[in-house]
Amino acid sequence: MDYNFVEIEKKWQAYWAEHHTFRVQADPSKPKYYVLDMFPYPSGAGLHVGHPLGYIASDIYSRYKRLKGFNVLHPMGYDAFGLPAEQYAIQTGQHPAKTTEQNIARYRQQMDRIGFSYDWSREVRTCDPAYYKWTQWAFLEMFNHWYNPETDKAEPIETLIAKLREEGRWDGLSEKERSDLLMQYRIAYLGETSVNWCPALGTVLANDEVKEGYSVRGGFPVEQKKMKQWQLRVSAYAERLLSGLDSLDWTDSLKEMQRNWIGRSQGAEMVFHVFNGDKEYEMTIFTTRADTIFGVTFMVLAPESDWVEKLTTPEQKEAVEAYLLQAKKKTERERIAETRKVTGVFSGSYAVNPLTGEKVPVWISEYVLAGYGTGAIMAVPAHDSRDYAFARTFNLPIIPLIEGCDISESSFDAKEGTMCNSGFLNGMSVKEAIPAAIDYVEAKGIGRRKINYRLRDAIFSRQRYWGEPFPIYYKDGIPYPMPQSCLPLQLPEVDKFLPTETGEPPLARAKDWTYEGHPIETSTMPGFAGSSAYYLRYMDPHNDQALVSRDADEYWRDVDLYIGGTEHATGHLIYSRFWNKFLYDCGYVCEQEPFRKLINQGMIQGRSNFVYRIKNTNTFVSCGLKDQYDTTEIHVDVNIVHNDRLDMEAFRRWMPDFATAEFILEDGEYICGWAIEKMSKSMFNVVNPDSVCERYGADTLRMYEMFLGPLEQSKPWDTQGIDGVHRFLRRFWKLFFDRDVFSVTDEKATPAELKALHKLIGKAQDDIEHFSFNTTVSAFMIAVGELTDLKCRKREILEPLTIVLSPFAPHIAEELWQMLGHGESISFAAFPVYNPAFTVEDNVKYPVQFNGKMRFVIELPKSLAPSEVEAAVRADANTEKYLQGAAVRKVIVVPGKIINIVC
RNA sequence: GCCCGGAUGGCGGAAUCGGUAGACGCGCUAGUUUCAGGGACUAGUAAACGCAAGUUUGUGCAGGUUCGAGUCCUGUUCCGGGCACCA
Numbered sequence: 001m002d003y004n005f006v007e008i009e010k011k012w013q014a015y016w017a018e019h020h021t022f023r024v025q026a027d028p029s030k031p032k033y034y035v036l037d038m039f040p041y042p043s044g045a046g047l048h049v050g051h052p053l054g055y056i057a058s059d060i061y062s063r064y065k066r067l068k069g070f071n072v073l074h075p076m077g078y079d080a081f082g083l084p085a086e087q088y089a090i091q092t093g094q095h096p097a098k099t100t101e102q103n104i105a106r107y108r109q110q111m112d113r114i115g116f117s118y119d120w121s122r123e124v125r126t127c128d129p130a131y132y133k134w135t136q137w138a139f140l141e142m143f144n145h146w147y148n149p150e151t152d153k154a155e156p157i158e159t160l161i162a163k164l165r166e167e168g169r170w171d172g173l174s175e176k177e178r179s180d181l182l183m184q185y186r187i188a189y190l191g192e193t194s195v196n197w198c199p200a201l202g203t204v205l206a207n208d209e210v211k212e213g214y215s216v217r218g219g220f221p222v223e224q225k226k227m228k229q230w231q232l233r234v235s236a237y238a239e240r241l242l243s244g245l246d247s248l249d250w251t252d253s254l255k256e257m258q259r260n261w262i263g264r265s266q267g268a269e270m271v272f273h274v275f276n277g278d279k280e281y282e283m284t285i286f287t288t289r290a291d292t293i294f295g296v297t298f299m300v301l302a303p304e305s306d307w308v309e310k311l312t313t314p315e316q317k318e319a320v321e322a323y324l325l326q327a328k329k330k331t332e333r334e335r336i337a338e339t340r341k342v343t344g345v346f347s348g349s350y351a352v353n354p355l356t357g358e359k360v361p362v363w364i365s366e367y368v369l370a371g372y373g374t375g376a377i378m379a380v381p382a383h384d385s386r387d388y389a390f391a392r393t394f395n396l397p398i399i400p401l402i403e404g405c406d407i408s409e410s411s412f413d414a415k416e417g418t419m420c421n422s423g424f425l426n427g428m429s430v431k432e433a434i435p436a437a438i439d440y441v442e443a444k445g446i447g448r449r450k451i452n453y454r455l456r457d458a459i460f461s462r463q464r465y466w467g468e469p470f471p472i473y474y475k476d477g478i479p480y481p482m483p484q485s486c487l488p489l490q491l492p493e494v495d496k497f498l499p500t501e502t503g504e505p506p507l508a509r510a511k512d513w514t515y516e517g518h519p520i521e522t523s524t525m526p527g528f529a530g531s532s533a534y535y536l537r538y539m540d541p542h543n544d545q546a547l548v549s550r551d552a553d554e555y556w557r558d559v560d561l562y563i564g565g566t567e568h569a570t571g572h573l574i575y576s577r578f579w580n581k582f583l584y585d586c587g588y589v590c591e592q593e594p595f596r597k598l599i600n601q602g603m604i605q606g607r608s609n610f611v612y613r614i615k616n617t618n619t620f621v622s623c624g625l626k627d628q629y630d631t632t633e634i635h636v637d638v639n640i641v642h643n644d645r646l647d648m649e650a651f652r653r654w655m656p657d658f659a660t661a662e663f664i665l666e667d668g669e670y671i672c673g674w675a676i677e678k679m680s681k682s683m684f685n686v687v688n689p690d691s692v693c694e695r696y697g698a699d700t701l702r703m704y705e706m707f708l709g710p711l712e713q714s715k716p717w718d719t720q721g722i723d724g725v726h727r728f729l730r731r732f733w734k735l736f737f738d739r740d741v742f743s744v745t746d747e748k749a750t751p752a753e754l755k756a757l758h759k760l761i762g763k764a765q766d767d768i769e770h771f772s773f774n775t776t777v778s779a780f781m782i783a784v785g786e787l788t789d790l791k792c793r794k795r796e797i798l799e800p801l802t803i804v805l806s807p808f809a810p811h812i813a814e815e816l817w818q819m820l821g822h823g824e825s826i827s828f829a830a831f832p833v834y835n836p837a838f839t840v841e842d843n844v845k846y847p848v849q850f851n852g853k854m855r856f857v858i859e860l861p862k863s864l865a866p867s868e869v870e871a872a873v874r875a876d877a878n879t880e881k882y883l884q885g886a887a888v889r890k891v892i893v894v895p896g897k898i899i900n901i902v903c
Numbered sequence: 904g905c906c907c908g909g910a911u912g913g914c915g916g917a918a919u920c921g922g923u924a925g926a927c928g929c930g931c932u933a934g935u936u937u938c939a940g941g942g943a944c945u946a947g948u949a950a951a952c953g954c955a956a957g958u959u960u961g962u963g964c965a966g967g968u969u970c971g972a973g974u975c976c977u978g979u980u981c982c983g984g985g986c987a988c989c990a
Contacts, residue, residue, distance in 0.1 A: 253907050253984080260906070260986055267990080287990060300990090365988095372989045379990085385904085386988055454989050569985080642941065707928070709916060713909095714983080721915070723941080724928045766919075775917065778927035785927095 001740050003733035005697030009811045013115060021825050022074065022117045026555040030071035034556055035062045036535055038564025039077045042103035043084055047110045048679055049687045049705070049717050050604030054563040056702050057601060057711050057773060059116045061561060063807035064768050067831035073556055074117060075538040077124035078104050082527050083201065083217045086466040089497045096466045096497070100127060110689060115698045115810050117827065122541045126530030132468045133488035134537060134547040135529050138579065140471055140481050141586060142188035147236035154585035160185055179478045187233045187582060188460065190479055194304060194370060195459050197225035202499050203463040204229055206526060207456060208571035226304070230461040230470065230523065234578045238262050238453040241577055249597040251712070254569055261570040263454025268438045270447035272299065272378065274362060276311050276349040283307060283351065286373030286452055290441065291433035292380040294422040295401045297391065299351045299362045300344070300377050303327045304370035311362055313348025320345050320364060327366050342393040354446045355423065365390060373452055385411045402430065458575060460526060465497045465506035467524030473515040482515055531572055532579035535559050535594055553589050562595040565603070599771060602714035606685030609641045610634060610673040621664040623673045636672060637684040639691060642719070646670040676716045687717055699809035700726045706773035706808065725777070729812060732784050732805070736798060742819055749796040751838070756786040757797050758838040764804050765834055780805060795820065800832035
């Protein structure tokens with residue numbers, strides 16, 4: 001009987017669906033385990049073999065945990081709002097809901113074929129009103145809360161009003177003034193800031209959606225623009241987002257990325273008096289190098305800073321305006337490209353160094369950012385490379401502050417050396433001087449310790465159609481939250497998915513987009529809104545009274561294992577943690593951090609194949625002979641190439657141009673060239689999981705993807721090895737058969753058979769716990785090889801073997817499990833208990849060192865008592881050979897398996 | 904520029920605590936099979952020398968610690984990733 005994977009897989013996929021095998025309920029009698037995949041955005045292209053890598057790993061772990069007796073929550077859903085569906089809708093006029101629906105159906109079909117153990121009854125879709133009701137709800141909660149720095153948590157806005165009232169800052173204010181005042185505190189707020197504006201997409205974008213001046217989606221140029229937008233006060237959580245990382249079981253590189261993104265920087269704020277003619281102001285700046293204050297020779301303002309207007313003198317007005325204009329016109333891209341170019345203009349005003357009393361000029365330059373610190377800096381050209389470049393360009397003085405530093409070519413940025421030219425700081429090391437300087441300015445009342453973060457608030461509105469509407473309406477220009485009874489506020493129909501003629505977002509086209517006669521917000525929420533709390537929704541997906549019930553939350557608590565790509569390091573994974581911490585502050589969830597352990601699966605790259613066409617002919621020459629001709633390299637569809645050998649008939653059928661192709665062969669075959677490239681349609685190297693399932697079966701696909709290499713590593717999809725894995729499954733299948741007849745005996749297993757089995761159980765258990773799935777597959781291959789050699793067809797061995805294998809190859813395992821006479825699914829069998837007694841080696845290898853030099857290794861029986869070792873060493877043939885007749889005076893057995901021989 | 908991570912046969916990759924480097928798979932070589940094959944099976948396969956037993960070299964490069972280093976330390980080169988005027 002052959003291993004008929006097509007039938008087996010169809011049969012068991014149907015069985016699981018019909019019996020709801022993987023449906024899960026909260027069960028306090030069992031320990032819970034929550035395994036989550038980052039849910040996919042269902043794109044039109046469908047899945048390629050790279051996508052399921054993480055899903056397969058999480059599925060193996062889920063199935064393993066079930067065998068270990070855990071109540072496993074393993075859900076899946078779709079991140080269904082987003083730009084591509086909308087772009088497609090604009091092009092074709094098709095409603096994004098429709099294309100999204102189609103894409104989801106295709107994804108589901110592809111996933112089902114791989115045999116995942118998801119509880120599909122818990123599926124969520126972010127574009128489903130029953131789901132986005134809770135996204136909107138969370139937004140309203142954020143609108144109605146503020147961050148209290150004293151308690152260090154979010155609190156209802158009422159506590160703020162009470163506080164303001166107490167301080168006499170509330171009564172007597174107009175409705176508008178009150179709204180504006182509260183806006184400065186709300187967690188979700190409407191605020192004017194410089195934003196990333198993408199004209200091509202017609203929307204603003206968050207920092208993580210922009211890379212090198214281009215939009216991540218679509219690659220369009222992005223510019224800076226001051227706009228009024230909804231924002232989330234993520235920055236309020238900066239410290240907690242940073243310190244929370246310590247408790248997480250994430251990779252160091254991922255934590256490091258988040259730390260960089262949060263960008264904590266410890267320093268001081270200092271007050272400088274600035275003079276524009278006879279007008280005097282106090283200007284606060286931020287610095288991490290308070291010790292260098294004696295070296296300040298000028299000040300610099302960001303072009304967008306409010307100080308620019310106050311400090312521009314009438315004489316300099318024209319020059320400053322010209323500078324601002326040309327700075328404004330630059331796109332973000334140009335700003336980045338010209339990073340090294342120094343530009344700036346003198347404001348005409350002067351500042352006074354609070355320590356030296358010296359007068360220094362105030363300049364304006366692009367290299368100072370409005371959004372960080374106070375948008376103004378003190379410049380110390382001797383010890384900051386950017387200030388140095390600026391001073392050199394505009395001929396400003398440079399005062400060295402560290403003994404013996406060389407500043408003739410560049411600044412001395414290192415925080416080391418002994419201070420000089422610095423008044424009371426002279427003679428101190430830099431490390432002493434920094435706190436000493438801050439202590440001094442604090443004592444003098446001209447500055448204070450301050451921590452700044454790079455992390456900015458998240459821009460939360462998008463001028464697009466396909467997203468969650470804001471439950472906000474405007475009365476007299478003041479934004480008001482809609483009552484909860486209005487949720488979900490459903491996305492309205494529009495005639496076109498484009499902005500209006502007046503440049504308003506698409507929702508402005510909707511008929512009657514009002515609440516009690518007042519206009520409703522026309523922006524929609526960004527992609528990360530729906531993905532920020534989806535892991536909570538899976539716990540209780542059908543609850544229409546709450547995002548998640550207290551009971552469900554207290555049982556499932558948090559995600560124990562989260563698997564997904566590293567591309568979400570500074571986006572989703574920050575927002576989600578923020579969102580969770582906010583809900584935690586409000587008392588809706590019981591864990592501070594949502595994702596306990598996180599694994600980033602590597603990308604699967606494509607392995608492209610090439611054919612070589614002799615120029616101006618339709619003749620193709622095999623790779624090994626191509627250097628003898630003048631050829632053009634052409635990508636060829638990897639699906640008509642097997643082990644780098646071209647299927648020539650399929651090639652002729654592939655494209656009309658090649659129908660008459662001729663070939664120059666090597667040994668009767670056409671060998672293709674190859675290269676590792678990104679998996680993409682244009683390089684014809686996309687491998688679809690369906691075609692692999694068709695050819696080899698889902699179990700082979702699953703095992704092969706794991707066998708390819710460590711989970712976290714990026715690696716190319718290389719079909720060369722897949723035959724080996726398939727061969728292994730067939731060999732495993734054959735273990736159960738004697739000349740085509742299923743024949744498993746109840747005979748007692750021999751020590752050798754038990755050893756092979758338990759070696760596997762121990763290794764597999766250990767490797768799976770460490771997510772080393774590639775070595776687990778190797779262990780399977782070794783075990784099956786050994787059992788084949790032993791001609792073992794015993795139930796005592798084969799039953800546990802099948803259980804251990806079942807997380808990796810569930811279909812074949814189910815089939816054999818049934819043939820072994822079990823009525824129930826193997827999914828909830830008990831993982832066999834590892835007994836190390838069976839695997840003990842008979843002999844131990846001892847490295848032997850003699851007269852101080854290690855020379856050789858001898859093998860002694862494990863059963864040897866320590867007192868017997870000496871005699872055994874003396875008697876060993878190797879010992880005799882190396883001692884060459886010298887007398888052994890003493891043998892010392894060192895713990896840790898070292899034997900010393902003294903002659 | 905700054906911060907992470909990595910470098911092991913022809914290839915993907917093993918090596919849990921510093922203890923026989925190269926597991927497992929691919930590929931390749933030879934052979935077996937009433938063998939159409941992209942089938943099944945057996946043996947070999949780090950390199951150099953050798954008929955062989957064997958000997959020597961060997962984990963990017965240069966040093967160091969150790970009886971012993973792919974593994975630890977110092978320096979260096981290359982590759983991958985992240986951040987990038989963040990004061």
